[in-house]
Amino acid sequence: MAGATLRDVAKRANVSIRTVSNVVNGYAPVSDELRARVQAALDELDYRPNLIARNLKQGRTGMIALVVPELDVPYFAELAREVITAARAHGYVVMIDQTDGDGERERELLGRDSRATMFDGLLLSPLTVSAEELRARGNRVPIVLLGEHIFNGSFHHVAMDNVAAARDATAHLLGLGRRRVAAIGDQPYATGETAQLRTAGYRQALARAGLEADERLIVSTPHFHRRLGAEAMESLLALPEPPDAVFCYNDLLALGAMRALTRAGRRIPDDVAVVGIDDIEEGQYSTPSLTTVAPDKGEIARRAVNTLLEAINGTAAAPAEITVPHRLIVRESTAGEDAPA
Amino acid sequence: MAGATLRDVAKRANVSIRTVSNVVNGYAPVSDELRARVQAALDELDYRPNLIARNLKQGRTGMIALVVPELDVPYFAELAREVITAARAHGYVVMIDQTDGDGERERELLGRDSRATMFDGLLLSPLTVSAEELRARGNRVPIVLLGEHIFNGSFHHVAMDNVAAARDATAHLLGLGRRRVAAIGDQPYATGETAQLRTAGYRQALARAGLEADERLIVSTPHFHRRLGAEAMESLLALPEPPDAVFCYNDLLALGAMRALTRAGRRIPDDVAVVGIDDIEEGQYSTPSLTTVAPDKGEIARRAVNTLLEAINGTAAAPAEITVPHRLIVRESTAGEDAPA
DNA sequence: TGAGGGCTCTGCAACGATGCAGACATCATG
DNA sequence: CATGATGTCTGCATCGTTGCAGAGCCCTCA
Numbered sequence: 001m002a003g004a005t006l007r008d009v010a011k012r013a014n015v016s017i018r019t020v021s022n023v024v025n026g027y028a029p030v031s032d033e034l035r036a037r038v039q040a041a042l043d044e045l046d047y048r049p050n051l052i053a054r055n056l057k058q059g060r061t062g063m064i065a066l067v068v069p070e071l072d073v074p075y076f077a078e079l080a081r082e083v084i085t086a087a088r089a090h091g092y093v094v095m096i097d098q099t100d101g102d103g104e105r106e107r108e109l110l111g112r113d114s115r116a117t118m119f120d121g122l123l124l125s126p127l128t129v130s131a132e133e134l135r136a137r138g139n140r141v142p143i144v145l146l147g148e149h150i151f152n153g154s155f156h157h158v159a160m161d162n163v164a165a166a167r168d169a170t171a172h173l174l175g176l177g178r179r180r181v182a183a184i185g186d187q188p189y190a191t192g193e194t195a196q197l198r199t200a201g202y203r204q205a206l207a208r209a210g211l212e213a214d215e216r217l218i219v220s221t222p223h224f225h226r227r228l229g230a231e232a233m234e235s236l237l238a239l240p241e242p243p244d245a246v247f248c249y250n251d252l253l254a255l256g257a258m259r260a261l262t263r264a265g266r267r268i269p270d271d272v273a274v275v276g277i278d279d280i281e282e283g284q285y286s287t288p289s290l291t292t293v294a295p296d297k298g299e300i301a302r303r304a305v306n307t308l309l310e311a312i313n314g315t316a317a318a319p320a321e322i323t324v325p326h327r328l329i330v331r332e333s334t335a336g337e338d339a340p341a
Numbered sequence: 342m343a344g345a346t347l348r349d350v351a352k353r354a355n356v357s358i359r360t361v362s363n364v365v366n367g368y369a370p371v372s373d374e375l376r377a378r379v380q381a382a383l384d385e386l387d388y389r390p391n392l393i394a395r396n397l398k399q400g401r402t403g404m405i406a407l408v409v410p411e412l413d414v415p416y417f418a419e420l421a422r423e424v425i426t427a428a429r430a431h432g433y434v435v436m437i438d439q440t441d442g443d444g445e446r447e448r449e450l451l452g453r454d455s456r457a458t459m460f461d462g463l464l465l466s467p468l469t470v471s472a473e474e475l476r477a478r479g480n481r482v483p484i485v486l487l488g489e490h491i492f493n494g495s496f497h498h499v500a501m502d503n504v505a506a507a508r509d510a511t512a513h514l515l516g517l518g519r520r521r522v523a524a525i526g527d528q529p530y531a532t533g534e535t536a537q538l539r540t541a542g543y544r545q546a547l548a549r550a551g552l553e554a555d556e557r558l559i560v561s562t563p564h565f566h567r568r569l570g571a572e573a574m575e576s577l578l579a580l581p582e583p584p585d586a587v588f589c590y591n592d593l594l595a596l597g598a599m600r601a602l603t604r605a606g607r608r609i610p611d612d613v614a615v616v617g618i619d620d621i622e623e624g625q626y627s628t629p630s631l632t633t634v635a636p637d638k639g640e641i642a643r644r645a646v647n648t649l650l651e652a653i654n655g656t657a658a659a660p661a662e663i664t665v666p667h668r669l670i671v672r673e674s675t676a677g678e679d680a681p682a
Numbered sequence: 683t684g685a686g687g688g689c690t691c692t693g694c695a696a697c698g699a700t701g702c703a704g705a706c707a708t709c710a711t712g
Numbered sequence: 713c714a715t716g717a718t719g720t721c722t723g724c725a726t727c728g729t730t731g732c733a734g735a736g737c738c739c740t741c742a
Contacts, residue, residue, distance in 0.1 A: 003458070006699065007698080015722090017698090017722090018700085018721075018723075019721060019722075022721085025700085027700095028721080029721095030720075034721085048481060049458070049699075050397075050458060050698050051458050051699095052397045052698080053727090054700075055699090055727095056391075056697090057698080057699050057700050057701085057726075057727050058699085058727085059727075061393065063436075063456075071412075071418050071422050072415065072622070077412050077413040077418040078413045080412050080437075081412050081413045084439055093438060093456055094437075095404075095437070096421075096435075096437040097435070098425055115404075115434055117344070117389050117392050117393075118404075226622070226625075230626070256626055259627075282623050285571070285597055286627065286628070287603045287627070287628045346727095347729070357693070359691075359692055360691060363690095370690065370691095371691080372689090372690065372691090375690085390728085391727085391729070393727090394729040395728080395730075396697095397697050397727090397728080398696080399697085399729085
């Protein structure tokens with residue numbers, strides 16, 4: 001049997017549809033006697049409101065979508081959890097989708113038949129979509145961008161200061177006395193803005209220490225997965241003058257790099273110190289535990305959700321770059337036994 | 342400006358609403374000339390179909406929900422990715438929600454005002470909801486259960502054979518000649534059915550090897566996170582006769598246990614061999630890499646999605662227990678240097 | 683020539699809910 | 713007793729779309 005509708009309940013309780021609706025929503029005053037009768041009918045028929053109909057009438061769904069490249073990348077999974085929590089605090093639920101880092105799928109989202117219209121707003125962590133494409137899509141559904149790319153003010157955008165984060169990570173390694181600091185994760189092409197910002201930070205730290213960057217120590221990777229971190233590390237170890245420290249553009253690369261180092265018999269941090277970015281939980285339990293730059297994920301999620309809801313309600317300020325704080329967390333991969341437990 | 346509707350487009354193109362709808366959906370034959378005129382109007386107004394209205398009319402949304410305890414538990418994140426992929430193959434999208442392992446939130450899902458009615462079906466990985474509660478909720482939205490609990494035939498249920506998986510893992514350790522094999526992750530109370538199945542498998546393996554279980558070697562943990570694995574391992578190491586192997590009920594526990602072992606200066610696997618369950622990617626890159634029992638996540642996702650879609654379409658067979666295959670993957674945490682790369 | 687059949691195109695009703703305006707009964711007040 | 717205020721309850725229109733039945737029109741063929 002399909003679900004009972006307001007009409008069914010109304011017929012059974014011998015009242016108008018409207019009155020049943022009032023009872024369900026606690027709106028207009030309803031006499032106790034009628035209320036009881038309607039309630040009985042509601043229970044007997046096990047009425048559940050049809051949210052789709054309600055949404056159509058009200059013009060909103062109470063759902064926002066979070067679109068990330070890959071859900072099984074721990075950073076995104078952890079961020080997703082924070083977003084769900086932040087949205088729930090406002091009575092919103094979050095639908096999560098992944099693009100597989102596939103530009104095709106990202107653009108699908110913006111296309112005519114996109115399911116995006118099912119949502120009151122969109123949180124998008126783009127990999128390849130450009131600002132122009134986003135602008136061209138019109139202003140159907142409010143959007144807040146997360147963490148990637150540079151959109152110079154056309155959109156709400158929440159991220160940490162990537163240059164500063166990379167600079168802090170690199171400076172930490174230099175502060176340990178390391179002089180051949182490698183970098184893993186550059187992406188010197190159009191869609192690699194985040195990576196390029198981190199490379200810039202890396203170079204800044206070297207410059208401030210009066211060092212010149214050795215281009216052979218900067219390894220590019222098309223994405224940020226463990227395997228590529230391991231491969232990059234292997235290639236660095238094969239250099240005539242291998243590095244004594246490595247700054248990885250995220251924790252997964254760093255974990256892969258550490259795996260390669262251990263396999264090659266190098267000691268961490270004695271031979272090579274390692275630092276990442278993201279502060280995923282895995283890094284606390286790796287051997288050795290991983291020094292990292294932690295963006296404040298909770299803050300990212302809250303600011304993003306709040307901004308999106310403001311945009312939905314039309315109370316949003318002009319699009320702005322929102323920068324959330326980050327901090328360096330020192331663990332064994334740079335401090336060795338001295339690391340705080 | 343709010344989105345243009347079919348009516349707006351119809352007015353502009355000077356045709357009926359119905360014809361615009363036909364053009365949009367490619368339904369009835371429309372003359373080339375009219376089609377072009379309508380298409381032009383569609384483009385000019387940048388028409389996007391209102392999916393909510395369409396869904397209301399059609400009685401389906403093309404969305405299913407996946408509800409898991411915690412999204413940032415790698416197993417669930419990896420499973421979610423598979424589910425998204427499987428659903429997409431059928432034109433469905435997946436909305437993901439997490440319950441935080443909170444019975445309250447799980448039950449909310451079944452309550453009167455649940456958003457569950459927004460979805461054509463539900464994939465639920467329950468932690469505390471009982472079969473009775475599920476039955477009591479009526480048959481509003483088709484449900485397929487994943488991995489947890491025992492529902493003896495009242496619901497579609499997809500899982501691996503937990504007893505066999507645990508038996509295989511334990512037998513592997515025994516096959517290495519270990520004799521004091523510990524178990525981390527038992528949950529000897531009502532909502533711990535999965536854990537209890539694994540304990541049963543553990544005991545079976547010991548029995549088949551002619552060994553008696555040492556109850557002190559079975560450590561309970563209220564949930565399956567890294568930290569508890571580490572704590573459990575520490576307590577095991579404090580025993581007068583510590584174990585020479587440990588079977589952890591999932592990979593996170595195992596990774597935590599390995600962390601504790603390394604910190605305590607024990608060698609893996611020489612002093613203590615470790616095996617987990619789940620085959621999360623992290624275990625391939627840990628030091629040492631983690632031996633594990635891998636459920637076929639892709640198969641779980643595909644079977645679950647297919648079954649759910651059959652239920653949605655009314656073509657489903659009677660509720661059934663669907664068992665997916667698993668296999669032991671041997672890595673360094675039990676095989677040491679001999680492990681396959 | 684006119685009956686029949688295809689092809690286009692259209693209007694109406696409906697999905698299930700809510701906003702609005704107003705009907706009706708009751709009651710207090712002058 | 714008339715008036716208006718108050719408190720309940722109802723019917724109608726509507727959200728944007730699609731299903732259905734049918735209206736024209738043109739063509740074919742007997």
